[in-house]
Amino acid sequence: DGWVDEVNLLSGHERKQLQRDIRPVKLVLVKLHKVAFKLINSTTILLPAWHKALRSLDMPVTLMPRDVATRWNLTFDMLKYALEHRKAVDVVTA
Numbered sequence: 039d040g041w042v043d044e045v046n047l048l049s050g051h052e053r054k055q056l057q058r059d060i061r062p063v064k065l066v067l068v069k070l071h072k073v074a075f076k077l078i079n080s081t082t083i084l085l086p087a088w089h090k091a092l093r094s095l096d097m098p099v100t101l102m103p104r105d106v107a108t109r110w111n112l113t114f115d116m117l118k119y120a121l122e123h124r125k126a127v128d129v130v131t132a
Contacts, residue, residue: 067105067113067116067117069131070102070105070116070117070120070127071104071105071116073102073120073127073130073131074101074102074103074104074105074116075104077101077102078101078104084130087129087130088101088126088130091125091126091129091130092123092126094129095125095126095129097123097126100119102116102119102120102123102127103115103116103119104116
């Protein structure tokens with residue numbers, strides 16, 4: 039198929055180092071996924087707080103895209119949205 043698994047080409051030490059290096063990124067993505075899921079599914083507590091945070095920051099009231107396994111580009115969209123709305127994310131997660 040032409041696909042090469044680059045991780046298999048690494049030595050054991052290099053694989054461990056790679057896992058250590060990408061761990062913070064994985065943790066951030068997991069947390070953002072949880073926040074996006076809770077925003078969509080919490081209509082009584084978190085969603086109104088999210089809308090209030092966005093309004094107080096003079097941002098348009100929108101929802102964070104939810105990451106799903108079958109659409110790889112949604113991970114990028116979710117991360118981009120979170121960076122653009124970082125202040126609001128900080129308000130509701132503080």
